[in-house]
Amino acid sequence: MAKHKNADLETSGPQDNQENNQFVPESTPSTLASKVAAGLYIVATPIGNAQDITLRALSLLKQADTILCEDTRVTAKLLMIHGISKKKCHAYHEHNAEKMRPKVLDKLNSGEVVVLVSDAGTPLINDPGYKLVRECNELGLPYTTAPGASSVITAMVLSGLPSDRFLYLGFLPNKTVARKKALEEVKSVRATLITLESPRRVAACLKDMADVLGNREAAVTRELTKRYEEVRRAPLPELAELYQNEVVRGEVVLVVGPPDESVNETSAEDLDSLLENALARLSVRDAVAEVVDATGLKKRAVYNRALELTKES
Template structure:
């Protein structure tokens, strides 16, 4: 393992730096050193970062970098990198670029030939995954689902056949509705809702998607940042053509062709184009 050498000033470049997701002590020694010595710290919200800096007694120049000012800020940042500055990029919590701004900055810095590296650390995605009591050998991070139910259900239908544990971020006020849609699209899979990770009131609630949806419908929106982890689909025995037709006919009897196809794709994991073609034949559509 390479031993860190504390220098008077970091080498020029862009440093993508993870910060705590809740507990302020969950930050690496390397990150504390870098943030204390770099020329500039780019923050998703300077007020949030200022609280972390106050706890760790860091005196550093900061500037906002978020979705609303990124296009204006990137040329300025690239000029500073060209001038040989060491610049850190942090988000409000966790690892930058994971559902946070920063991708285009990294992309343009790499394209310009600047040194770009990461100071890894806390991540709510990995923290929730390790606590969910679900398979971790393969997982797919899907970020935030759409706030519109129709679009959300379509997204879930597309994710249903992925042979891996699914990880989502979600807001508290939509949690019950999202879990209900997940139960409809993904069936009775085991899942976990993790909130307030690493904080005093950390909670991980486990159960089927239906059980979790019912709980939060009754209990109301919880407090804190939320991660939903959903177990992978069960391996199914191969279905014969007669069984697929029966499923399609049942779905077509109570739903539109589009929704029927999405339902059967979610249930079987079969390619959508194949299910759609057979649904057209059964419905007599041209």
């Protein structure tokens, strides 16, 4: 199994007896000012609020020989905000990565400090940086990360949905048929689902989610850590209806809760029988309330099944 070398923060000071013979110092002001060792540093940057950057990230950006970024204009603005000037930024993205990668490896072989950043958040999430890391691993070149902001984790925290187990889906397909197929593949996963989405497709995506995943709790998180940060949480059908005629702006992360397992605690046949009997006499709301009182099942699970039965009939 290949092992990577940790590109450490400082080149002087005590040495331990680890295999790579490198010392990882405490993050104190004195060590943050120390000279940075050569290697590749994968550095997280803010997702909105420019203050959400670590002291370690600032130190690395100041001492970098080369900064790789998605959009040089975006990174230049961040550097300017934090008073870091006269740094050469090079574009490194999905369209030029194959061409740029050998040049970056040459820089690392020659002993440069190379910092890789994305426009926002943690690099390698939805970008080609992982291939560069893989080659560093295979060639035995030093690399490490300076962790920080992540829109995925931030959305998970703010959603109020179960966070003990979650699945990140990246961007779902743009078209309805493909998107529903992708959702069917993860429908039975017992975990909270997280996906990024274009503001132009939020309404369509929520509708497809409601159709495939049912009445699960979900949250639409928007403009995280920015001035107009917003979190809306409700069952998927409600969110889908809410966003049908709403113009959405800014960066969006969708979070969908896991499937409710409480229906499995009783006979599905018995539940259907009770619901069908109640629905023949009452509204959906009252029928659900009656069955919940009779069985002790969770209201959300019974309501989901009532909607399915109503749709089937």
